Structures are given as structure tokens and as C-alpha cells.
Amino acid sequence: MTQIELEGVSKSFKGREGELEVLDGISLRVQPGEFVSILGPSGCGKSTLFSLLTGIEAADSGTLLAGGEELAAGHQPFAWMPQDDVLFPWRTVLGNVALGAEVAGGLARRDARARALELLPTFGLEAFADSRPFQLSGGMRQRAALARTVAQGHDVLLLDEPFGALDALTRTDLQLWLEQIWERERWTVVLITHDVREAVLLSDRVYVLGPRPATVRLELEIPLPRPRTLETLADPQVAALEHELLAALDVGTART
Amino acid sequence: MRQLGRLVPALLVIALLLIVWQLYSTLGDVGSDLLPAPSRVASAGWADRSSLSDNLLPTVREVVLGFALSLSFAFALSILLDRSQAVRRALTPVLIGSQTLPIIVLAPLVVIWFGFGLTPKILLVALVTFFPLLVGLLEGYASTTRAAMTLMETMGAGWWKTWRLVRLPSALPSFFTGLRISVTYAVVAAIFAEYAGAELGLGIYMQSAKNSFRTDLVLAAVILCALLTLALYALTFALQRLLMPWYAQSRERPS
Structure with a gap:
């Protein structure tokens, strides 16, 4: 059974300058024991997605299922790591x-x-x-x-840019450590990140969200063999995958 | 030993002040009855020690009981105000207003209403000390980080659990700041209340000493009050170490 299933989830907020559309028909799936990353630019609505999953906010439309059941307020299967x-x-x-x-x-x-x-x-x-x-x-x-x-x-760990505040070396160290632990424990993990390398190194699958209002731009399998180690970073596939993710985010087109 | 070492500068300043005072009152042209030298204050105070200590104890009792009342009131009220925006908006003006009552006018009134006993003193001490405690607690609750609140929310903690496990401990540093401000008011408030009418206490002792022109005994009682406040102030640090051992540790660490 699918652990998490989002189908056409939309959310907007009413602000002073009218409606602010944050999520526009997001659909995604997470299987038990799977490591899934949600990659997106800052301010793309990743945190809003989290608030929906943890039941702090309610979606405007679409369905959110956990273990086949509707996510209800006050009952949520996620453990959040800030x-x-x-x-x-x-x-x-x-x-x-x-x-x-x-x-x-x-x-x-x-x-x-x-x-x-x-x-x-x-x-x-x-x-x-x-x-x-x-x-x-x-x-x-x-x-x-x-x-x-x-x-x-x-049942599910919801990791919200967990290594974002660390220095680069400690971050890589912890990513490799997490990979090692995850190999053993096989938690179901949803990782929110804007670190492309982190997503590639850790995930089974990556969803790329575009800027607001966020849609799923790309769903990418990460076929790198496990266990992944420091050597994995030298795999030419890694560069190709990172390139594909960055391209999906329009990085390098200097629009910002 | 290091603890004692830290007291040296303060003791030096006090000693210097005493020397200046001693020289001024013996060599200057003020009458020794107007400004008695510290040596005379000390010897007169010592001679009258049994009366002084008889009058000290009621004052200490008033301060302690007043504080107990003030603490319970501030805590109960802080929970109410933290819980509900509406209550906070409704009560804040009244609470601030309560702090503008001039104690010099209020003290005799409270004595008229409640008599010469313990009650008016306790009430006055509580009135003067609760506000810094309350403000300290409220500011402290507000210092709880958003992420901490979100964490508790995602873990399904209700209001009370969140208050007990996160908001209250977060508030402790700021609560102790409030506590230190209020202890310095407490003794003064008790003296004021006694001044307005009491059977025993340092306030009434000072008043009768003043009426019989015993400035040396007035000053002896003043010094006793200062010592009492210092002792209470030191006690807040001891209490803080006891209740928040992590706080001192985390500050001692150079980083």
C-alpha cells in the first residue's frame, strides 16, 4: 500500500494583495521504506507542503492520503524534523x-x-x-x-532541510552518515531540500517543484546503487543526474 | 576562593564610602547628631541590637509572605494572559494602571482598610513586586521560538503540555530578571507600609527613632534594610542556579 499519496493538492493564502497561489495541483506518492526528496527553489511552497502534511494547514482542494486513509487534523503519521x-x-x-x-x-x-x-x-x-x-x-x-x-x-520521517544550517563539510559528513543509518533502518523518509547533491545522494526518487505557484516539474528516479558512499560522488551518473535536476529548475538561465 | 575574590572590588568601594563618610562627619562642620559617623551608627545599632532584631523579623516576614502572594498571583495571571489574547487585551491597561498608584498615598489607605496587622503590608509588597515578575514571565513566554511551537504542534501537544514543557522553561531567564528587579522593591514597600502604621517592623522603628532625633539608629536601620535587600538579591542567584543549572553552564562556556 502506498504510504503517502497526494492527488491534485492546491493551496493558496489570502494576503493583502489578493490571493497568493502557493501549490497548484501537486501529486506525489511515497512507498513504504522509500526515501523521497522534494527539491525546489526557496519560497516555492515546500514549507506549505509540510504544513499540509503535518496537519497545521488544510488544503484547498485535492486529496492527501496516508496509508490509504484521508489525513485528518490532529491525526498525522509524520514525525517532523526542523x-x-x-x-x-x-x-x-x-x-x-x-x-x-x-x-x-x-x-x-x-x-x-x-x-x-x-x-x-x-x-x-x-x-x-x-x-x-x-x-x-x-x-x-x-x-x-x-x-x-x-x-x-x-511511520514517516519528514525532514525539513535538516542539514541546511550546517557548514559544507559537516553537511556532507552527515549526509553520508544518514545514508548508512537509512540502509539499516529503512525508514520511510520525505526530505525537503534545495541541495541538489543531497537529493541525488540520498533519494530513491526526487520530485522537482517549480517556483510559485508550485507544480511538479519533474519526477526523477535515482538509480545509483546502494549503499552509497563517498565513492558514489565520483560516479559519472551523479553529475548527469544533478544536471538533469538543475536543468528542470532552470538554474543557469540567469532569470533571477 | 574565586567567589570571595569577586567580592573584593565591591568591598573596597563600600570601605571607601564608609571612610569618606567617617571623615566628613568627624572633621566637617555638620553636627554629629545630624550626620552621625558610621562608627557611631555601628555602636548605637549594636547597643540596640535586640530591639533592632525584634523589628527586623516582622519586616522579613512581610517581605517573604508578600513575595509568596506576588509570585502565585503573577504565575496564575501569566498563564491566563498567555492563554488568551482577549484576556490580555482586557487586563493589560488595568495592570499597568495598578503600577501608577503612588505607594506613598496608597500605604495609609491600605492601613485604614485592613488595620495595623500583617495584611496591608503583604498586600503592598505584593502590589509593588508582582508587575516585574509578570512582565518577565510574559516576555519570557514570547521568547519561545516559532520552530519550538511548530515542533510541539506537529507532535500533537496541547496548549497545557506546550506551556509546561516549552513555554515555562523558555521563560525562566527572563523571569529571573523580573525577580531581581522586584526584590529590590520588596523591602522598600514593606518599610512604607510599616511607616503608615504598624506595631513592629523596621519602618516603625525608623519612624520612632526619627521622632526622638536618634539619627544614628535611623541609619542603623537603613543599613539593615540594605543588607536585607542584598541578601534577597543573592538568594535569587542561588535559586536560579538551583532551577536552571543549564543556564550558568551554557554561559560559562567560551564560544
Whole structure:
């Protein structure tokens, strides 16, 4: 069964200068255990799409199905990971991870901490359970934030430009790390990004959104063999795929 | 040891002020009854120590109880105001208005309404101290980041859970700023209330010392008030360390 299915989803906002059309008939599909990226320029409505998926906003038209059922407000199968890690300084790393299990997963405090403790090794954080977020490096903070997202126990991870705030080297490092973890865990992931290389390196499939009002301009399979490593970046296919994605976005036509 | 070292500059300034005061009142041409030297203030205060401490305790009690009332009121009100825009809009003018009441006029009125007992003092201390606490809490809630609110929303947390887990802890740094402002008002408010009528307390002690021209005892009581405020101020830091151990740690780290 398809995990997520969007059919003709449109959304506009009423502003001072009339209607602002943000999404115009978006259709996309995500299978269980699939890694799908949504690639688009800034301000193309990626965040609006997220708000629809997480139930913060409602679509004007079209259908959103999760596991074959209509997405209802207050009931949503997604665990959201924000760009800024949003780790709370008053909680330890363990406490922050447990928050996902406690609030979204509905576990009792104790069970939530036990669940978080189980998860930490997967994210290489077992030695930092009692550390405070400010004691961690940027990359470790993102790993902790991802652990909190997984701890929510939802079916789909919704990663919202998760590495966007990191420096380029740390970003590549974390992308390769995520690929490794994903090979093992096979979560269903929807990644929103404007980083073409990130989309190619991590995804099974990429949807390219155009500028506002956003439509799906291209759906591209990424046939690179897994597991993908640093060597994958030297594969000539990568350059071809990146080129195809960038071309779909009109990058290089100097319209901006 | 490092903690003590940090006190040295403050102690030096105080010592310098005392020396200037001592020299001015012994060598200058002010009468020693008008401006008694610190040495005389100290010895007179020491001689009258049992009376001073009898009068100190009621003042401390008023400050502590007034603060307890003020804290509970500020917290309860802050939750209401944070919860509802409408309540906030309705109450804000009244709350600000309450801070424009001149305490010098209000103190005798409160004594007329509630008598010479503890009640008017507690009310006055609470009235003067709740506002900085409330503003500190509200500003603190507002400092919660949008992403944090969205995170809680996507995790399905309701208002109360979000308040308890995110908004309240986010508000603590700014709450302590408010608390430090209000402790410096608290003792003054209690003295004012006592001045307007009391059986015991540093305010009434100062008043009767002044009436019998014992400026040395008035000043001794003033110094006691200053010490009391300093102690309360130090207590807010201790409390902050206890409630927000992460805060000091994250600031000590050079980055």
C-alpha cells in the first residue's frame, strides 16, 4: 500500500494583495521504506507542503492520503524534523530524545526515557546521554534532533532541510552518515531540500517543484546503487543526474 | 576562593564610602547628631541590637509572605494572559494602571482598610513586586521560538503540555530578571507600609527613632534594610542556579 499519496493538492493564502497561489495541483506518492526528496527553489511552497502534511494547514482542494486513509487534523503519521535542531537547553540529550516518545508517542515519562536510551547508540550518542545540547557540535545536535524525530514512533520521517544550517563539510559528513543509518533502518523518509547533491545522494526518487505557484516539474528516479558512499560522488551518473535536476529548475538561465 | 575574590572590588568601594563618610562627619562642620559617623551608627545599632532584631523579623516576614502572594498571583495571571489574547487585551491597561498608584498615598489607605496587622503590608509588597515578575514571565513566554511551537504542534501537544514543557522553561531567564528587579522593591514597600502604621517592623522603628532625633539608629536601620535587600538579591542567584543549572553552564562556556 502506498504510504503517502497526494492527488491534485492546491493551496493558496489570502494576503493583502489578493490571493497568493502557493501549490497548484501537486501529486506525489511515497512507498513504504522509500526515501523521497522534494527539491525546489526557496519560497516555492515546500514549507506549505509540510504544513499540509503535518496537519497545521488544510488544503484547498485535492486529496492527501496516508496509508490509504484521508489525513485528518490532529491525526498525522509524520514525525517532523526542523532545520534548526530545536533541542531544548533545559533537557539533556536523552531528555530531548525522550520528548519525542513522550509527547508524540504518548509514552509515560519512564518508558519514553527507556525508548530514547535504546535509540541513542543508533545515532552515535550513547556517550552523550547526560550532556546538554550546548555541549554538542552542530553535527551531533542534528543527529540528536533526528533521534527525537525517530523516537516519535510515526511511520514517516519528514525532514525539513535538516542539514541546511550546517557548514559544507559537516553537511556532507552527515549526509553520508544518514545514508548508512537509512540502509539499516529503512525508514520511510520525505526530505525537503534545495541541495541538489543531497537529493541525488540520498533519494530513491526526487520530485522537482517549480517556483510559485508550485507544480511538479519533474519526477526523477535515482538509480545509483546502494549503499552509497563517498565513492558514489565520483560516479559519472551523479553529475548527469544533478544536471538533469538543475536543468528542470532552470538554474543557469540567469532569470533571477 | 574565586567567589570571595569577586567580592573584593565591591568591598573596597563600600570601605571607601564608609571612610569618606567617617571623615566628613568627624572633621566637617555638620553636627554629629545630624550626620552621625558610621562608627557611631555601628555602636548605637549594636547597643540596640535586640530591639533592632525584634523589628527586623516582622519586616522579613512581610517581605517573604508578600513575595509568596506576588509570585502565585503573577504565575496564575501569566498563564491566563498567555492563554488568551482577549484576556490580555482586557487586563493589560488595568495592570499597568495598578503600577501608577503612588505607594506613598496608597500605604495609609491600605492601613485604614485592613488595620495595623500583617495584611496591608503583604498586600503592598505584593502590589509593588508582582508587575516585574509578570512582565518577565510574559516576555519570557514570547521568547519561545516559532520552530519550538511548530515542533510541539506537529507532535500533537496541547496548549497545557506546550506551556509546561516549552513555554515555562523558555521563560525562566527572563523571569529571573523580573525577580531581581522586584526584590529590590520588596523591602522598600514593606518599610512604607510599616511607616503608615504598624506595631513592629523596621519602618516603625525608623519612624520612632526619627521622632526622638536618634539619627544614628535611623541609619542603623537603613543599613539593615540594605543588607536585607542584598541578601534577597543573592538568594535569587542561588535559586536560579538551583532551577536552571543549564543556564550558568551554557554561559560559562567560551564560544
